[in-house]
Amino acid sequence: MSSGVKETFSRRSATAPAPPAPAALAAKVRTLAPTMTRSMQRVAETVAADPAGCAALTVTGLAERTGTSEATVVRTSRLLGYPGYRDLRLALAALAAQQATGSAPAVTADIAVDDSLIDVIAKLAQEEQQCLADTAAALDVTQLEAAVAALSSARRIDVYGIGASNLVAQDLVQKLLRIGLIAHAHSDPHLAVTNAVQMRARDVAIAITHSGRTTDVIEPLRVAFDHGATTIAITGRPDGEIAAYADHILTTSTARESELRPAAMSSRTSQLLVVDCLFIGVAQRTYETAAPALSASYEALAHRHNPHH
Amino acid sequence: MSSGVKETFSRRSATAPAPPAPAALAAKVRTLAPTMTRSMQRVAETVAADPAGCAALTVTGLAERTGTSEATVVRTSRLLGYPGYRDLRLALAALAAQQATGSAPAVTADIAVDDSLIDVIAKLAQEEQQCLADTAAALDVTQLEAAVAALSSARRIDVYGIGASNLVAQDLVQKLLRIGLIAHAHSDPHLAVTNAVQMRARDVAIAITHSGRTTDVIEPLRVAFDHGATTIAITGRPDGEIAAYADHILTTSTARESELRPAAMSSRTSQLLVVDCLFIGVAQRTYETAAPALSASYEALAHRHNPHH
DNA sequence: ACCGGCCTGAAAATACCTTTCAGACATGAG
DNA sequence: CTCATGTCTGAAAGGTATTTTCAGGCCGGT
Numbered sequence: 001m002s003s004g005v006k007e008t009f010s011r012r013s014a015t016a017p018a019p020p021a022p023a024a025l026a027a028k029v030r031t032l033a034p035t036m037t038r039s040m041q042r043v044a045e046t047v048a049a050d051p052a053g054c055a056a057l058t059v060t061g062l063a064e065r066t067g068t069s070e071a072t073v074v075r076t077s078r079l080l081g082y083p084g085y086r087d088l089r090l091a092l093a094a095l096a097a098q099q100a101t102g103s104a105p106a107v108t109a110d111i112a113v114d115d116s117l118i119d120v121i122a123k124l125a126q127e128e129q130q131c132l133a134d135t136a137a138a139l140d141v142t143q144l145e146a147a148v149a150a151l152s153s154a155r156r157i158d159v160y161g162i163g164a165s166n167l168v169a170q171d172l173v174q175k176l177l178r179i180g181l182i183a184h185a186h187s188d189p190h191l192a193v194t195n196a197v198q199m200r201a202r203d204v205a206i207a208i209t210h211s212g213r214t215t216d217v218i219e220p221l222r223v224a225f226d227h228g229a230t231t232i233a234i235t236g237r238p239d240g241e242i243a244a245y246a247d248h249i250l251t252t253s254t255a256r257e258s259e260l261r262p263a264a265m266s267s268r269t270s271q272l273l274v275v276d277c278l279f280i281g282v283a284q285r286t287y288e289t290a291a292p293a294l295s296a297s298y299e300a301l302a303h304r305h306n307p308h309h
Numbered sequence: 310m311s312s313g314v315k316e317t318f319s320r321r322s323a324t325a326p327a328p329p330a331p332a333a334l335a336a337k338v339r340t341l342a343p344t345m346t347r348s349m350q351r352v353a354e355t356v357a358a359d360p361a362g363c364a365a366l367t368v369t370g371l372a373e374r375t376g377t378s379e380a381t382v383v384r385t386s387r388l389l390g391y392p393g394y395r396d397l398r399l400a401l402a403a404l405a406a407q408q409a410t411g412s413a414p415a416v417t418a419d420i421a422v423d424d425s426l427i428d429v430i431a432k433l434a435q436e437e438q439q440c441l442a443d444t445a446a447a448l449d450v451t452q453l454e455a456a457v458a459a460l461s462s463a464r465r466i467d468v469y470g471i472g473a474s475n476l477v478a479q480d481l482v483q484k485l486l487r488i489g490l491i492a493h494a495h496s497d498p499h500l501a502v503t504n505a506v507q508m509r510a511r512d513v514a515i516a517i518t519h520s521g522r523t524t525d526v527i528e529p530l531r532v533a534f535d536h537g538a539t540t541i542a543i544t545g546r547p548d549g550e551i552a553a554y555a556d557h558i559l560t561t562s563t564a565r566e567s568e569l570r571p572a573a574m575s576s577r578t579s580q581l582l583v584v585d586c587l588f589i590g591v592a593q594r595t596y597e598t599a600a601p602a603l604s605a606s607y608e609a610l611a612h613r614h615n616p617h618h
Numbered sequence: 619a620c621c622g623g624c625c626t627g628a629a630a631a632t633a634c635c636t637t638t639c640a641g642a643c644a645t646g647a648g
Numbered sequence: 649c650t651c652a653t654g655t656c657t658g659a660a661a662g663g664t665a666t667t668t669t670c671a672g673g674c675c676g677g678t
């Protein structure tokens with residue numbers, strides 16, 4: 001029978017430096033929801049829906065309220081990145097205070113079919129702002145730092161992205177090219193793999209996929225990984241199978257999705273913020289060469305504009 | 310002996326009118342300081358001086374830090390109006406969160422070369438959020454409505470964009486294709502013009518340019534305009550020369566630019582919001598056909614994912 | 619100096635949180 | 649359909665953190 005593993009709960013594994021999220025809790029719940037079991041989801045949702053109320057409850061109280069057991073509450077707390085329920089409760093109190101103050105990420109209504117365009121504009125802007133805030137709060141600085149370091153000294157950079165993520169890949173590549181790095185964006189999976197075979201140490205491969213399960217993107221990353229390149233994954237599912245082949249994982253926030261705005265579509269904002277952070281970080285590190293390159297490309301573009309007016 | 314009173318501290322007397330103070334803790338400490346004994350004052354002051362730090366401590370920890378005992382810490386908590394230390398600690402966490410939020414909006418400065426990555430993340434997110442808010446506020450609903458109407462009944466849609474704006478163009482096209490419209494993104498100026506010649510009434514041409522002066526984008530729009538197509542410009546300069554050939558103008562916000570983050574880069578966020586609004590608007594108008602198309606494309610993509618858990 | 623009251627912290631008692639463990643449930647293979 | 653396998657779950661045992669008790673010590677008054 002079972003034996004062995006049990007529930008280890010690695011209290012503070014050196015690999016998980018994840019800082020307990022202060023305010024972006026609702027986002028974290030959404031990101032991790034797929035990983036969770038039914039009863040854990042109940043707990044997570046209850047907590048996200050009413051932080052203030054839950055902060056007043058003890059483990060037993062919350063277990064009763066959610067119709068689960070204390071053990072499940074603790075398990076959920078762990079999954080959300082806290083050492084235990086005690087700390088989740090503290091974070092909950094903090095979140096409640098922020099919400100009350102007005103810096104509140106209070107819930108927004110979905111975009112509906114019969115919304116007026118004015119409402120659509122407001123809701124879209126609101127959602128994207130929220131998405132940015134969540135991403136910024138959840139971004140792991142350690143991972144980002146490592147990724148920036150790898151990029152800064154890279155001999156060559158390949159970026160894999162399909163569909164919407166391909167645009168983000170192109171965006172990153174455009175930026176990196178501007179500061180004199182050698183970067184390529186791949187959308188053709190076959191060519192991507194073909195190129196990945198050439199990768200070796202000091203080269204960097206970046207895969208961008210919201211789901212973390214896009215085979216066409218995972219495959220080239222795996223090949224690059226196997227050939228000794230440094231690999232980076234930008235994904236909304238840090239627990240996805242892509243994690244197995246990524247040296248550094250940058251987690252994007254999973255925005256609320258609605259019928260008119262599927263997740264794949266709204267992940268873009270989050271991915272772009274991560275990409276921008278990467279770029280700025282690299283530009284800082286390589287400022288000596290990046291700054292002249294930036295102004296040079298600016299100069300070059302000026303000639304493509306009509307000087308009239 | 311002693312007998313009688315002891316430390317009663319009515320655990321939860323129904324008469325207790327003292328609501329646990331949320332934020333005005335420092336004031337309460339000052340008010341009650343004269344009432345307190347020496348060691349209690351030490352505790353109270355420590356707590357008022359560093360709420361965040363104290364929130365992380367257990368009773369024992371705080372007792373040690375103040376050089377007193379657990380009992381004293383609990384007594385102080387009671388005097389401040391809480392049932393016990395546990396609740397004081399929650400309030401402390403809440404207070405810390407409020408303080409952190411209050412001092413947060415001080416990050417309006419430009420991104421500098423020597424900023425830490427943490428600052429970079431915060432500033433970037435902040436800037437983009439601002440950009441979204443600005444764009445939403447400035448967007449002309451009338452123009453947007455007209456643009457949506459034109460797109461909804463378009464026979465064919467061409468989108469022109471160069472450089473960073475080309476990615477936005479591709480993003481729009483991807484979305485429109487998903488709901489069954491016929492759309493193309495052009496980055497090659499010559500091909501764009503060649504195609505523009507084919508445009509006529511009921512066709513829609515969209516040009517995306519931040520500066521409003523990108524000749525390579527203006528030219529195809531002009532040609533489409535001359536051939537009777539409905540033309541839309543998404544630009545940060547509604548007074549630019551592109552305005553002459555645009556039936557409808559959607560204005561994007563011009564974000565603050567800095568050396569590390571040129572305007573061309575930050576305009577993207579704004580453009581994408583406008584594009585999203587266009588898309589949602591069209592999807593609403595053509596909901597009958599758009600909804601099935603959206604789910605169909607979702608289904609189709611599901612097969613490209615690895616089902617492995 | 620002696621007495622009485624109050625402050626204080628060590629230690630006991632309790633409440634709360636965490637872990638363990640075995641049964642319940644689902645899932646896929648034979 | 650049945651069984652094997654693995655996962656999910658809550659009850660109860662096991663630990664910590666918090667609260668309460670209680671006795672010693674400090675201080676001012678006489």
